[in-house]
Amino acid sequence: MLCRNFLLLRSVVGDKEVFEGFAILSSCCEGRMEEGAIMEERVIEVAGLAHSFGRVWALKSLTFHICPGEQVALLGPNGAGKTTLVNILGGFLRPTRGRVRVLGVETDRLGPSQRAQMGFVFQERPGLYPDLTVGETLDLFRGYYRNPVSTALLLEALGLTDKVRRFVRHLSGGERRRLELAVALVGRPRLLFLDEPTANLDPEGRRWVWERVETLAGEGVTVLLTTHYLSEAERLGRRILLLREGALLFDGSPQDMVARAGLPHHIRFHLPGGALPPDLAPRARAQGEGWVLQSHAPLEDLERLRQWGAEVFQVQGPSLEEAYLTLMREERHGLSPEPSA
Template sequence: MVEAASLEKRYGSVHALRGVSFRLEPGERAVVLGPNGSGKTTTLEILGGFLQPSSGRAWVFGVESTRLSPRERRYMGFVFQDKPGLYPELSVRETLELFGGYYPSPIPPVQLLEGLGLAERQNRRVRHLSGGERRRLELAVALVGRPRLVFLDEPTTGLDPEARQRIWGLLAGLAQNGMTFILTTHSLEEAERLGQRVLLLKDGELLFDGPPQTMIARSGLPHRISFRKFGEHLPPSLASRAVADGERFTLNSLRPEEDLLALRESGLDLADLQVRSPTLEEAYLALVRGGVRVQDATPAG
């Protein structure tokens, strides 16, 4: 579906991308994470055929991205931060009818308007929409042609929680029907909700490519085992890593299964046992701050 091979993008002495390579198979849901200036938008713009790489190549549907024709683009949808492409004097419904008319089997406007919470705004002119409403309309335009592949550059930035939930639900439903998408975001909650695959960029380099849970595991962060203990002391192998707060103890553990077994076999009187795994946000911060490459998690294919 999508392939990037050693993508480089330079602006004078500034390297926006440094040898980025990955592949997306049909139906995959990929989330591109990284700090500002890491190359997220540049990657999407090259894949979408809007930007020429300095070196390396990219393909979409087997066609080089610099040679994409209207035939391929009819199966693609785009939401970019600085490429809205909306007509301010049209109404919301007229906008969807106009763009839907370019496709042989568009999604009915009413379905998208209801799914994105715009039904009550369907007769309002685009120029009178709020920023969040305009953003939702941009997403509707990207989806109206039933695309097989969608590029989403921070699609929920500036939206309220209810609007974000609507978009997440709509995208999840479309993905279940086989749509492939690749999106950039700063929201780790969004990444966890939507992404099967994380591409983590920093300074134009790909630090990680793989499932979110693998990213968490490769970050090297400990699990936190907490419990209340009565009576006997902890075994020495656990006591050296345990932090006490009254009757509650917290144990940082890189091998939670082994430590839980040791606690069970200790015969201690334990209560309120809890295990907290590292979060995707914690793994993200650890990898970005450390800059550790873990590309060996790249899916085969």
Template sequence: MNQPTSENVIDVTDLWRRYGTGEHGFDAVRGVSFTVGRGELFALLGTNGAGKTSTIELLEGHARPSRGAIRLFGAYDPLRDRARIRPRTGVMLQEGGFPGDLTVAETVRMWASCTTRPRPVDEAIAMTGLMPRSGTLVKNLSGGEKCRLNLTLAVLGSPELLFLDEPTAGMDPEGRRETWDLIRELQSQDTTIVLTTHYLEEAERLADHLAIMHRGRITASGTTADIVSSHPSSLFFGLPAGLTDADLPPLGATSVRMTGGTVHLTTEDLQFTATQALMWAREGGISLAGLHARSASLEEAFMHIAKADTSEDVLT
């Protein structure tokens, strides 16, 4: 029988997940929908208690949705069709729970014996930079090294779909960048990747598109540029003694405040506001000290969403 084919490796439609029943029940995931195309890296971000982990568990086939549907590789249900899906997927957990008295090489060898068509053990270990520690007991690894071991096991079977849960937690900056390079290499080999991370820079650098969850719903989605564009940019500069923000002309800013001699403007049109400020300064012979302009960041967009007061809908 031929395998189903689809441009999308993941199709999620109106996904709900409820814990408990009756008036004591709680909807952790509330009508979530998204798709992930073949070879894409999709980052799922979320505030505390947003439902991100509950969503990922449904994608990985650990539970059945309360409502809605998930289709992987075109037509497969993660729970019902686990036997078809599992050989094609890799999952990296934050904590692998491996025996501490085995070495890195022994752990990977043990995992390879349970994996369909595994890579050679040494190749997998080398991919994640653990070869110098291959003879080290797992219990003697640092937190970052254990994270690398978890990643080694996740990619051991050359998965078509890879779930990465906090892949660089505990790593030093060098290890983090090496892991990013590995993730990009896997993606270049047409691996589809779902990433969850608390490092917003990681999502910003790696993701083709992303979604931010808050209180069970996706409140923003698209590319980083798409999400950031809906938030105001900032312009900072210092004024000479004797001038305050009250002396400024209309600059098209959405807000103006002055702290310690520095003016902070927020604006929906950074080019216009910056141009108006520079023209005003030139015409008045005024020096704008420490002039700095920047677009909104993913972190600012995330924090704005985190502070939002979203209604507590329930599943009926």
């Protein structure tokens, strides 16, 4: 209760709508955290995972693990193997090779106890019944769990209280996504799979979902997110798993991914005297009334520019999107047509 009271206090002095929702979601998670105070060291453990559809290998020798409370963004172009991986982790598909454990159990042996601790929001696997109302939908799914979150709390937390009697078929895209998230949270999950959670949402709806996911992660829920929005991955993913052609190309923080791409910073500046330092001139180009310098050592170059009397007005680092595109264009080292035996 301490966490909930703190958040309610914050709602008085901060953004009221956001923090009130945070307080409700905090209470939703309390039961699960008390139930599983001693958690497995690894929520997901993957070793040598490979999967084929006929002669085509969708996944090739993946090895990684995810610890409790991590926020992981799974990135990659279409056909990289993201959906196949999520289906295997969720226990919907048996892997061709390798070992996959979720919540301490092999995925082909997941039982009701483990599934009750998992929540899913799928983009292409609708789980709502169009002829039920919002309230009836939540009551239906609550019946599958021993200690579900109350319908009233979910409605308030997900901003659906005034839609409780509306039929699902009459909901907007953003309202449906809120209801799908509510269904995923009804069982107090420790592990949440989000497949393109903000696809087809407007910017306001996208930020609303981001705030709720951040709240859940702050309460210790492990989140695995797939997205094509690099800004979403940068905000919600404390760690990136980057797939290409079924192989794990990168595993690390967004900052490390940007560093791995080796892209330069851009320093924009004015030079009153007009003459560039000779050692910087080859990397600078004129832009409007000023200059832009490409720099792989921005601190050193900034000092050099200041010594030369330059007026620096912007330093821009490479974005996660630029790093993603660069890594996608890299030569495909080690990507074999099929995993080794």
